[in-house]
Amino acid sequence: MSKCRVCEGEVRKFFDFGKQPLSDTFLTEQESGEAYHFRLAVGLCTRCTMVQLLEEVPRDRMFHHDYPYHSSGSRRMREHFAQTARDLLATELTGEDPFCVEIGSNDGVMLGVIKDAGVRHLGVEPSGGVAELARKDGVRVRTDFFEETTARLIAGEDGPADVIYAANTICHIPYLDSIFRGVDALLRPGGVFVFEDPYLGDIVERNTFDQIYDEHFFLFTARSVRGVAHRFGFELVDVHRLPVHGGEVRYTIARRGERAPSPAVPALIAEETSRGLAELGTLEKLGDGIDRICADLVALLRDLRGRGLSVAGYGATAKSATVTNYAGIGPDLLPCVYDTTPAKIGRLMPGSRIPIRSAEEFGRPYPDYAVLFAWNHTEEILAKEEEFAAQGGKWIVYVPEVRVL
Ligand code: JHZ
Ligand code: SAH
Ligand code: ZN
Numbered sequence: 317m318s319k320c321r322v323c324e325g326e327v328r329k330f331f332d333f334g335k336q337p338l339s340d341t342f343l344t345e346q347e348s349g350e351a352y353h354f355r356l357a358v359g360l361c362t363r364c365t366m367v368q369l370l371e372e373v374p375r376d377r378m379f380h381h382d383y384p385y386h387s388s389g390s391r392r393m394r395e396h397f398a399q400t401a402r403d404l405l406a407t408e409l410t411g412e413d414p415f416c417v418e419i420g421s422n423d424g425v426m427l428g429v430i431k432d433a434g435v436r437h438l439g440v441e442p443s444g445g446v447a448e449l450a451r452k453d454g455v456r457v458r459t460d461f462f463e464e465t466t467a468r469l470i471a472g473e474d475g476p477a478d479v480i481y482a483a484n485t486i487c488h489i490p491y492l493d494s495i496f497r498g499v500d501a502l503l504r505p506g507g508v509f510v511f512e513d514p515y516l517g518d519i520v521e522r523n524t525f526d527q528i529y530d531e532h533f534f535l536f537t538a539r540s541v542r543g544v545a546h547r548f549g550f551e552l553v554d555v556h557r558l559p560v561h562g563g564e565v566r567y568t569i570a571r572r573g574e575r576a577p578s579p580a581v582p583a584l585i586a587e588e589t590s591r592g593l594a595e596l597g598t599l600e601k602l603g604d605g606i607d608r609i610c611a612d613l614v615a616l617l618r619d620l621r622g623r624g625l626s627v628a629g630y631g632a633t634a635k636s637a638t639v640t641n642y643a644g645i646g647p648d649l650l651p652c653v654y655d656t657t658p659a660k661i662g663r664l665m666p667g668s669r670i671p672i673r674s675a676e677e678f679g680r681p682y683p684d685y686a687v688l689f690a691w692n693h694t695e696e697i698l699a700k701e702e703e704f705a706a707q708g709g710k711w712i713v714y715v716p717e718v719r720v721l
Pocket of ligand 2: 379380383385386387419420421422440441442443446460461462463482483484485488489
């Protein structure tokens with residue numbers, strides 16, 4: 317039995333991927349296969365309904381100087397974060413000398429826009445490499461993990477924050493108690509804590525099981541977020557569904573009693589209840605889909621290879637570590653993956669050790685088929701790589717089911 321990271325209730329496992337490597341550790345050919353592995357299994361807390369991993373990876377193994385993910389790598393995400401910044405500027409950062417803190421600011425894709433507006437800001441980002449990229453753009457960053465002690469230091473040095481924002485970061489943090497106490501220490505009275513993360517409702521609906529990997533410790537619902545907020549003296553006052561990264565929800569949290577909750581909150585929770593998102597039976601069904609998708613994908617790759625056709629992967633995503641390692645896809649079935657990220661090119665996919673090549677080499681020559689691991693960027697990549705399809709190339713997607721586009 318595993319204990320809930322939020323309420324210490326009982327966590328019941330609903331899927332187990334077995335031993336998995338870290339999804340964002342890209343070794344070189346020279347580095348041996350001694351990579352760190354952990355058990356990737358996911359469960360539901362029977363008390364507070366929080367969906368979470370059963371084993372926690374030490375944070376500095378994942379988030380360190382060489383953390384390879386660059387938030388600015390997608391045009392659509394750059395637009396999304398620019399819009400987010402403009403929304404925060406228009407709604408929450410309107411007082412005299414407002415102050416915006418971002419947890420997990422990465423390469424500064426969001427805070428850069430806040431900086432350009434001349435608004436006081438601070439990113440808190442433990443991964444030194446990406447933090448340095450943000451600083452080069454003039455964004456103020458503290459290379460640190462956000463937690464209660466960090467929050468108190470910031471409050472002492474910079475004063476209270478009007479907004480504390482985080483994207484794709486809070487679900488990465490098992491120590492939510494320290495996060496909420498930190499938010500409480502840093503947020504001004506009347507301020508808001510806004511964060512957005514992959515939504516369990518979308519994962520269940522579209523079978524996007526590859527959202528489950530080391531970094532995604534929690535898979536949130538409005539109900540589980542309302543619960544954890546309440547525990548620490550806060551209230552979930554608004555929810556917005558977002559189309560990015562395969563479906564997310566943006567949660568707005570305020571101190572209890574400070575803001576009237578929007579009707580969108582009970583509406584989304586009611587929808588979650590009717591879909592059975594907090595029931596073990598619903599979540600256990602995900603497993604059938606996972607096994608079917610992996611079997612179908614391997615069968616398709618074997619068939620294509622058997623017919624002498626060439627296949628490559630597109631996007632060395634963190635998500636793809638779950639797919640390749642659970643399905644058992646290695647360089648024999650998929651000889652290489654193309655990606656634009658400098659810190660990934662020339663290295664190997666975690667676990668599967670499939671070589672990663674620069675996306676610039678995709679057309680030299682095009683493979684017959686390409687598995688779109690970055691399926692959340694389908695529109696952007698299909699537009700950018702239209703020549704591939706024009707020359708007869710075919711895209712393979714695997715969620716919600718294996719399909720040739
Ligand atoms: P993408 C990461 O997940 C890890 P990943 C993390 N845990 C998380 O939650 C999300 O980000 C936010 C490449 N690419 O965004 C770049 C191209 O090659 O799906 C990336 O390596 N060409 C923090 O890794 C990858 O694909 C392109 O045109 O699953 C995309 O990674 C585009 C747009 C991307 O996140
Ligand atoms: N917000 C960006 C980055 C997401 S990647 C985006 O949405 O694209 C997740 C980031 O969270 C990484 O850069 C990682 O270094 C950072 N992170 C992990 N734990 C953290 C913590 N405790 N405090 C602040 N940042 C953290
Ligand atoms: Zn719990």
